[in-house]
Amino acid sequence: MSSGVEAIKWVDNQLELLDQRLLPGQALYITCKDSTEVADAITQMVVRGAPAIGVSAAYGVVLAADAAFSEHQQAWKANIAEAIETLANSRPTAVNLFWALDRMQRVIDTLEDSSPPHQSLLDEAKNIHSEDIAANKQMGKLGAELMAASSDTPFSVITHCNTGSLATGGFGTALGVIRHGWDAKIIKHVYADETRPWLQGSRLTAWELQRDGISVTLNTDSAAAHIMKQGDVRWVVVGADRITANGDAANKIGTYSLAVLARYHGIKFMVVAPSSTVDMSLSSGDLIPIEERTGEELTSIKEVQLAPENIAAFNPVFDVTPAELIDAIVTEQGVVLNPTLDKMKALLG
Numbered sequence: 566m567s568s569g570v571e572a573i574k575w576v577d578n579q580l581e582l583l584d585q586r587l588l589p590g591q592a593l594y595i596t597c598k599d600s601t602e603v604a605d606a607i608t609q610m611v612v613r614g615a616p617a618i619g620v621s622a623a624y625g626v627v628l629a630a631d632a633a634f635s636e637h638q639q640a641w642k643a644n645i646a647e648a649i650e651t652l653a654n655s656r657p658t659a660v661n662l663f664w665a666l667d668r669m670q671r672v673i674d675t676l677e678d679s680s681p682p683h684q685s686l687l688d689e690a691k692n693i694h695s696e697d698i699a700a701n702k703q704m705g706k707l708g709a710e711l712m713a714a715s716s717d718t719p720f721s722v723i724t725h726c727n728t729g730s731l732a733t734g735g736f737g738t739a740l741g742v743i744r745h746g747w748d749a750k751i752i753k754h755v756y757a758d759e760t761r762p763w764l765q766g767s768r769l770t771a772w773e774l775q776r777d778g779i780s781v782t783l784n785t786d787s788a789a790a791h792i793m794k795q796g797d798v799r800w801v802v803v804g805a806d807r808i809t810a811n812g813d814a815a816n817k818i819g820t821y822s823l824a825v826l827a828r829y830h831g832i833k834f835m836v837v838a839p840s841s842t843v844d845m846s847l848s849s850g851d852l853i854p855i856e857e858r859t860g861e862e863l864t865s866i867k868e869v870q871l872a873p874e875n876i877a878a879f880n881p882v883f884d885v886t887p888a889e890l891i892d893a894i895v896t897e898q899g900v901v902l903n904p905t906l907d908k909m910k911a912l913l914g
């Protein structure tokens with residue numbers, strides 16, 4: 566079974582990121598030499614996907630600590646705060662970013678100004694990275710088992726955005742379930758929403774699945790209802806950027822409408838996300854900050870104007886699916902069926 570591509574690499578004490586803005590046409594890495602470059606890469610979506618953002622930010626803290634220690638040997642801890650804040654401000658919705666920064670801060674808090682921080686922080690960043698890959702493989706197994714239990718015959722699924730090795734430390738969340746389900750011959754075909762406006766589906770998911778030899782068809786986001794009506798889709802399987810204590814889930818714009826359509830067509834809806842995507846401090850999805858990006862992402866593609874000049878454009882890039890429309894939340898710690906606050910607390914505390 567393929568693990569996908571390596572979107573994030575720590576090489577010679579620098580962070581190499583596969584520039585996802587250029588895929589599928591070019592697979593080129595950029596090198597981040599300092600934490601500001603990592604923050605910019607997250608904001609510009611060189612690297613994107615909730616877990617991948619967290620992993621990248623963790624390595625960004627290593628770069629920040631190296632710089633702070635070399636400039637302020639006996640006072641590096643006080644001088645790293647600004648760099649961490651810059652990383653925290655890179656994108657607002659994926660809670661994995663803040664979860665990773667908090668984990669790195671907790672290691673910083675155990676260190677002395679007099680001791681070089683590099684190895685302790687690099688070890689933690691690498692732990693965050695490897696734990697994410699392990700979590701994805703566990704979720705892939707759990708999600709595929711749940712799908713297998715729902716049908717005696719193979720079926721098709723719909724997925725949205727990109728939740729593969731490009732969006733994570735490796736292997737993927739929803740695409741991890743698809744990789745397991747394909748391997749187990751439970752999933753016979755994948756419909757990949759193109760996912761306007763940034764086209765994570767057509768540019769990234771279709772690319773990952775085609776490379777894996779997994780049967781995939783690219784479709785417009787607006788074709789999803791028509792596809793569901795044909796009857797061979799049994800599950801919609803997606804990722805998440807933040808899941809609140811009651812089981813509401815923020816994910817790429819268009820996920821909420823997929824959930825409504827799935828419920829209407831009697832199709833199951835699965836959200837796959839590691840526990841680092843769960844934010845138990847928020848009581849409901851209404852409290853999740855929804856990132857709005859420039860309207861130019863709608864009005865043009867690669868400098869080709871698609872809409873009238875100066876047209877007003879509204880570009881929220883996430884929406885929130887209420888828990889009542891979710892049949893299963895799959896995490897590495899287990900599965901929550903028909904999520905509620907009590908069920909989320911029982912599994913994730």
Ligand SMILES: CSC[C@H]1O[C@H](OP(=O)(O)O)[C@H](O)[C@@H]1O
Pocket residue numbers: 613614615616725726727728729732733738739765803804805806816817818882
């Ligand atoms: C494995 S979570 C990936 C998650 O992140 C994507 O958003 P973006 O591409 O803007 O970072 C999308 O919501 C995916 O479901």
